[in-house]
Amino acid sequence: MKAVETIKNIWKIEDLRNRIGITLLFVLIYRFGSFIVLPGVNPQALGELKDQTSEGLMALLDMFSGGAFSNASIFALGIMPYISASIVIQLLSIAVPSFQKMQKEGESGRKKITQYTRYLTVLILLFQGPSYLINLSLQMSGAMPTDLWFTISSTIILCGGSMFVMWLGERITDKGIGNGISFIIMVGIIARFPAAIIQEFTLSLTGGGGGLIKFLLEIIFLVVVIAAAVMLVQGVRKVPVQYAKKMVGNKQAGGVRQYIPLKVNASGVMPIIFAQAIMFIPLTVAPMISGGDGQPGKILSAFMDNNGFWYSLVFALLIIAFTYFYTAITINPTQMAEDMKRNGGFIPGIKPGKPTAEYIDLIMSRITFPGSLFLAAIAVLPAIVSSDAAFKMNMQFAQFFGGTSLLILVGVVLDTLQQVESHLLMRHYDGLLKSGRIRGRSGVIN
Numbered sequence: 001m002k003a004v005e006t007i008k009n010i011w012k013i014e015d016l017r018n019r020i021g022i023t024l025l026f027v028l029i030y031r032f033g034s035f036i037v038l039p040g041v042n043p044q045a046l047g048e049l050k051d052q053t054s055e056g057l058m059a060l061l062d063m064f065s066g067g068a069f070s071n072a073s074i075f076a077l078g079i080m081p082y083i084s085a086s087i088v089i090q091l092l093s094i095a096v097p098s099f100q101k102m103q104k105e106g107e108s109g110r111k112k113i114t115q116y117t118r119y120l121t122v123l124i125l126l127f128q129g130p131s132y133l134i135n136l137s138l139q140m141s142g143a144m145p146t147d148l149w150f151t152i153s154s155t156i157i158l159c160g161g162s163m164f165v166m167w168l169g170e171r172i173t174d175k176g177i178g179n180g181i182s183f184i185i186m187v188g189i190i191a192r193f194p195a196a197i198i199q200e201f202t203l204s205l206t207g208g209g210g211g212l213i214k215f216l217l218e219i220i221f222l223v224v225v226i227a228a229a230v231m232l233v234q235g236v237r238k239v240p241v242q243y244a245k246k247m248v249g250n251k252q253a254g255g256v257r258q259y260i261p262l263k264v265n266a267s268g269v270m271p272i273i274f275a276q277a278i279m280f281i282p283l284t285v286a287p288m289i290s291g292g293d294g295q296p297g298k299i300l301s302a303f304m305d306n307n308g309f310w311y312s313l314v315f316a317l318l319i320i321a322f323t324y325f326y327t328a329i330t331i332n333p334t335q336m337a338e339d340m341k342r343n344g345g346f347i348p349g350i351k352p353g354k355p356t357a358e359y360i361d362l363i364m365s366r367i368t369f370p371g372s373l374f375l376a377a378i379a380v381l382p383a384i385v386s387s388d389a390a391f392k393m394n395m396q397f398a399q400f401f402g403g404t405s406l407l408i409l410v411g412v413v414l415d416t417l418q419q420v421e422s423h424l425l426m427r428h429y430d431g432l433l434k435s436g437r438i439r440g441r442s443g444v445i446n
Contacts, residue, residue, distance in 0.1 A: 009424055016423040023176035026168045027187050033075045033161065034068035034188075038154050041072045041136070045143030049136065059395060060306055061280060063405065066188025072136060074161035077128055079184050082166045084277045085120035089113060090329065118166075125162055129155035131285070178419045179412055182269070186412040189405050192396065200397035218393065222400065225381065229410040232265050232374050258345075260336070262363060264371040267326035269411040271372070272379055274326070275318035279311065307383045307395070316376035323372035333360035378407060 010016055037043045053062040053070040062069040065078035093099040093113070102109035133154055137146055144150070165184060172180030204215040305311055337357035346352045350359045382405075386398035399405045 006424070010420065013423055016420065019175065019177050019423075020420075023172050023183070026172050026176060027183075030075070030165060030168055030184060030187060031066065031191065033164070034066050034073050034191075035071055036074050038072050038074060038076075038157060040145045040150055040154070041140070042143040043072075045140050046070065046072060048139045058283070060276075060399065061283060063192050063396075063399060064185060064188055064276075066191045068188075072140075074157050075165055076132060077125060077158050077162045078188070079162065079165050079169060079181060080277055080280060081124040081128055081162055082117070082121045082169075082181070083273055084124055084280075085117050087274050087277060088120060089117045094329070118163075121163070121166065122159060125159040126155065129158040132158065177416055179415050182273075182408065182412045183416070185273070186408055189409060193400060196394070196396040196400065200394045203394055218397075221385075225378070225406065226410065228374075229378060229406055230414070232371065232378070232407075260360075262331075262360070262367060264367050265323070265375060266331050266364070266368070267323050268415075269407045270326045271319050271322035271375060272407050274322045275315055275379075278318055279306075279315055307386060312380040312383050316380055319376045319379050320372040323375060324368060327364060327368050331364055333357040333364065336360055375407070 010020070037046075049072060050070045053059050058069075061078075061080070064080055065073075065076060067073075068075040068078060089099070093103050099113070102112050105112075130151060133151055137144060166181070169180035169184045172178070172183050174180075177183070200218070201215055204211060204218075306315075334357045337353060337360065340346060340356060341352040347356055347359060350356050382395075382398040382400075386393045386395050400409075
């Protein structure tokens with residue numbers, strides 16, 4: 001079988017074998033840390049916290065942390081504070097001249113920006129840590145200390161745990177299979193899938209949920225949605241490029257028409273991760289500004305209900321905005337036009353230079369708009385399928401019908417396969433597919 005042969009080829013490549021082993025080791029460390037409870041917290045009293053995170057925005061946050069949030073773990077705050085800091089720094093890189101200058105300084109500038117991102121992550125953690133502890137004390141009254149020393153020490157532990165998770169993600173990027181931060185998020189999502197599908201199956205058979213037929217229809221629908229997500233991630237628009245003929249010695253070279261693959265979703269899953277990080281803000285500030293009964297106000301509650309209309313609307317608009325934003329900082333039409341001109345290439349019917357850059361920018365705008373709408377539609381799909389008017393699914397299972405969960409899974413899996421594919425092809429082994437090519441978020445190889 002081809003799959004068995006591919007596994008043998010992977011095992012033959014020492015570098016690839018080591019990278020996969022290191023990745024698995026770091027994943028095991030991350031999963032082990034997700035079950036280490038904060039010192040002073042009674043693990044036997046976590047029942048109410050687990051009930052709180054069984055639905056709503058809390059369930060989504062718990063899924064991102066791989067269950068560490070509901071376990072009151074040292075990794076409870078997860079990787080989202082780092083992502084929030086990355087959003088702020090990237091926005092500053094567009095609006096603030098000093099950050100723009102750092103971006104143009106090459107490797108040294110990127111190191112400075114990374115350092116600022118880490119500092120900002122610590123500041124966010126110092127705010128989110130006490131907020132998490134306040135919510136924890138409301139859910140576990142009498143089962144944990146409430147003195148100042150416990151708050152300070154636990155906040156430091158939570159900050160250290162999240163920074164360690166960030167470090168694990170960076171090591172997976174450098175020493176492992178790549179895409180470390182996204183891989184950490186994906187692991188947390190996958191950890192929730194077996195329990196979610198078992199719970200949905202049980203409810204379908206015993207809870208008056210429609211029986212086995214309904215469950216099978218849900219699985220078929222899930223496969224269709226996954227296929228649609230793969231098409232979104234892999235979709236491209238090919239722009240023809242003609243290269244002028246040149247003489248190399250006594251032979252004629254060039255004159256061949258090639259194509260620039262412009263992705264329908266050039267930003268990958270980053271817009272939906274960024275938008276989700278923004279939508280977690282109400283959940284962070286709620287414990288700080290709740291009334292005496294511990295309940296947030298009506299407006300704040302509306303944005304904490306991830307099945308509600310206002311939450312879904314704002315979430316979709318943020319995804320569309322971040323899709324354009326991230327595409328703009330990922331794709332540089334001017335640089336592409338200059339590279340083509342330098343190599344004697346041109347788009348038929350378009351003058352080289354600035355007109356080419358404007359044409360590429362126009363094409364990107366046209367294909368990004370439907371791509372962003374499709375991305376937003378998939379993102380809010382869990383709220384639709386879990387409603388009473390639709391399938392009325394269990395919310396934990398419904399999260400895998402779209403939203404952040406599905407798109408991260410599809411995007412990261414394709415990227416990981418592409419990384420493995422590249423190592424195999426560089427050493428002249430067959431790829432993971434018969435065609436020998438996998439199209440991931442980062443580009444297309446034809």
